[in-house]
Amino acid sequence: MCHAMDEASLVTAAQQGNMDAFNELVLTYQQPVYNLAYRIMGDPATASDATQETFIAAYESLERFRGGSFKSYLMRIVTNRCYDVLRRRKRRPATSFEDFGDIDEEANPALVNGHEGPDEYAERQEMAGVIQAGIQTLPPDQRITLVLSDVQGLSYDEIAEATNVALGTVKSRLARGRAKLRDYLREHEELLPARYRLEDEDRKH
Amino acid sequence: MTRLWGLGRRPTAREQRDELLSAYLDGQLDAEVHARLTAQLADDPVLLSELEALRHTVEMVRELPPLPVPRNFILPQPRTARPRSQPAPGLRLARLAPFLTASTVVVSLLFAVVLVGDLLFGGRMGMSTAPLNEAPLLLEHELPAEAPAPLPSAGERDVAVTAVVEAESEAEALPLAVPTAPDAAQEYAGSAPESLDTAESENAVRGGTITSEVGTVTPGPVAAGSTEGELPAASAPPDWATPAPGVVTEFAPALDEELPPSEVMPYQEDSELPETAPTAPVSSWRIGEIILGLASLGLALVTVWAWRVRRH
Numbered sequence: 001m002c003h004a005m006d007e008a009s010l011v012t013a014a015q016q017g018n019m020d021a022f023n024e025l026v027l028t029y030q031q032p033v034y035n036l037a038y039r040i041m042g043d044p045a046t047a048s049d050a051t052q053e054t055f056i057a058a059y060e061s062l063e064r065f066r067g068g069s070f071k072s073y074l075m076r077i078v079t080n081r082c083y084d085v086l087r088r089r090k091r092r093p094a095t096s097f098e099d100f101g102d103i104d105e106e107a108n109p110a111l112v113n114g115h116e117g118p119d120e121y122a123e124r125q126e127m128a129g130v131i132q133a134g135i136q137t138l139p140p141d142q143r144i145t146l147v148l149s150d151v152q153g154l155s156y157d158e159i160a161e162a163t164n165v166a167l168g169t170v171k172s173r174l175a176r177g178r179a180k181l182r183d184y185l186r187e188h189e190e191l192l193p194a195r196y197r198l199e200d201e202d203r204k205h
Numbered sequence: 206m207t208r209l210w211g212l213g214r215r216p217t218a219r220e221q222r223d224e225l226l227s228a229y230l231d232g233q234l235d236a237e238v239h240a241r242l243t244a245q246l247a248d249d250p251v252l253l254s255e256l257e258a259l260r261h262t263v264e265m266v267r268e269l270p271p272l273p274v275p276r277n278f279i280l281p282q283p284r285t286a287r288p289r290s291q292p293a294p295g296l297r298l299a300r301l302a303p304f305l306t307a308s309t310v311v312v313s314l315l316f317a318v319v320l321v322g323d324l325l326f327g328g329r330m331g332m333s334t335a336p337l338n339e340a341p342l343l344l345e346h347e348l349p350a351e352a353p354a355p356l357p358s359a360g361e362r363d364v365a366v367t368a369v370v371e372a373e374s375e376a377e378a379l380p381l382a383v384p385t386a387p388d389a390a391q392e393y394a395g396s397a398p399e400s401l402d403t404a405e406s407e408n409a410v411r412g413g414t415i416t417s418e419v420g421t422v423t424p425g426p427v428a429a430g431s432t433e434g435e436l437p438a439a440s441a442p443p444d445w446a447t448p449a450p451g452v453v454t455e456f457a458p459a460l461d462e463e464l465p466p467s468e469v470m471p472y473q474e475d476s477e478l479p480e481t482a483p484t485a486p487v488s489s490w491r492i493g494e495i496i497l498g499l500a501s502l503g504l505a506l507v508t509v510w511a512w513r514v515r516r517h
Contacts, residue, residue, distance in 0.1 A: 023279040034274045048275055128269050135266075147229075150266040154427050156233065175227035176220065182262040196265060 007070055015062050018047050022062070026055050029071055032152060033078050039147040040082040042136045050085065054078040075152065076162040079144055086140040111199030123193035130191050134184040226256050230263060298507070301514035305508040312504055316497035323490035 007028075013021035033054055038047035040165050054077045057066075064072055135143055141163075148154045148162060149170075159170045228234050229242055231321070246253045300307075 019280060019282055026279045027277065030274050030278045031271065034278070035272050038272055039269070044275060048278075051274070052278050054279060059280060124270065126266070127265060131265055131269060146266070149264050151269060153267075158230070165379075171228055171233065172216075172224055175224035178227050178259055178262060180221040181266070182258050185262060185265075186258070 008067070011062070011065065011067075011070055014059070015065070024058055025070060029074050030055070032071065033074050036075060036147060036152055037078050037082055037134060039132070040079075040144055040152050041085065044134065046085065050078060050081045053081055057081070069158075072154075072158055075148065075154065075158075079148070079162050083140060083144065099133060123195065126191070126193050127196045130185065130188060131181075134181045134188070137184055138177050138180055142180065143171050145170055145173040146177035146181065150178075222252070222255070223259070223500050226252075226259050229256070231258055298511050302508065302511040302515050305504060305511050309501060309508050310502040312497060312501040316494065319490060319493040319497055323488065323494060326490075 010021045010024050034047055034051045037050040041047050054074060057077050058074055145159055148159045156167055156170050160167050225242060246256060
């Protein structure tokens with residue numbers, strides 16, 4: 001992660017046409033941008049396209065960047081890109097959670113946690129697949145808000161800025177998205193590993 | 206909570222509860238509301254269960270492992286060839302959005318002014334019809350049937366023939382031709398003659414002056430060797446179909462002058478004669494309306510596009 005001054009310097013250099021400086025910013029933020037696109041879109045190919053388009057659009061409109069968080073600037077762009085794609089898809093059939101079970105260790109070595117064994121890793125993979133499938137069932141507004149908040153960790157204000165809606169709208173969309181995802185997980189509880197089930201007695205206080 | 210949700214729909218009690226619990230988890234409630242909800246949770250195990258389920262859901266989402274990027278998304282170097290001082294054409298146009306907006310307004314106002322002007326004054330002024338003396342001439346065979354002219358008398362025809370014969374003898378060297386007076390007189394005076402082909406005429410009479418008491422037939426220069434009944438349309442007066450009686454008109458060119466080659470009309474068969482449709486009067490108001498209307502429409506489209514690019 002760039003320091004504030006470093007990021008500002010890179011942005012300034014990029015605004016003057018320094019592509020190396022811009023690519024430094026790309027390398028810094030490509031993972032959160034891609035993750036956001038993937039969690040919203042649900043498939044790697046579309047997420048890759050959205051990510052690439054985001055950096056191209058960010059470069060093209062770099063002159064209009066007036067400071068602030070460059071990450072938020074990128075998040076706003078990728079969110080709008082994903083929004084556009086989702087609107088074009090309109091009534092796309094719901095995607096089965098099996099479609100998201102293709103993340104294996106070889107393709108995704110970063111998923112391997114040094115503290116967890118193979119069984120725990122496999123359970124986490126199962127959980128991730130079910131969660132991703134549940135996210136895909138949400139309406140675009142709620143899906144984007146939930147991903148921005150709970151996957152990307154953006155604050156309500158940052159979400160409101162990225163999605164260009166009022167703070168109250170962010171709260172209500174997030175609450176409805178979380179509630180629907182909770183209901184989905186309840187309905188598909190048998191697909192979750194035991195330690196991730198909502199009714200697991202061990203998790204109750 | 207009285208705020209409306211969605212399209213004016215009031216949230217259900219369950220939705221209100223979920224929003225409170227969600228905000229409670231994120232610490233977004235006022236201190237007072239937070240305290241009341243905490244107390245309620247202590248007394249309501251169902252509400253507490255819902256809160257825990259929601260908390261667990263959020264935790265699982267936050268536990269989603271970060272995905273590695275499938276590749277690097279760095280931009281290729283050729284893009285650096287474009288200096289930042291020369292943005293893409295779309296961005297350059299986007300900068301002009303305010304100017305385009307103003308231009309659209311001005312042109313639209315002009316359009317409105319011209320439109321109103323046309324409605325108010327279009328019928329009285331500004332009608333620039335084609336001048337009468339520039340109107341295309343009707344050939345003999347195109348004369349309307351309802352515009353007959355009196356047949357010349359035998360004496361008149363003799364005078365015309367005499368004039369033509371004299372002219373022919375004086376101007377043999379001239380390369381141009383006019384129809385003979387009997388032909389011309391008969392044909393123009395006749396009501397809608399069938400065809401020039403049927404006229405018994407000398408078809409290669411060279412240019413000259415035809416004078417009669419009925420009127421004057423004024424054929425223009427015709428190419429030497431032209432065949433039956435070909436009359437040029439270029440130099441005939443517009444009102445030749447109804448000449449004033451007794452008027453004597455001299456043809457141009459003079460008999461003793463040789464016409465310049467440029468005035469020689471090309472040979473044309475009857476079937477190839479151009480149709481001379483009457484020219485519709487064109488209003489300058491109407492031309493202005495069309496130009497300004499198209500301009501305002503085009504400017505409006507470009508302006509909308511520029512604002513869209515600017516917003517993005």
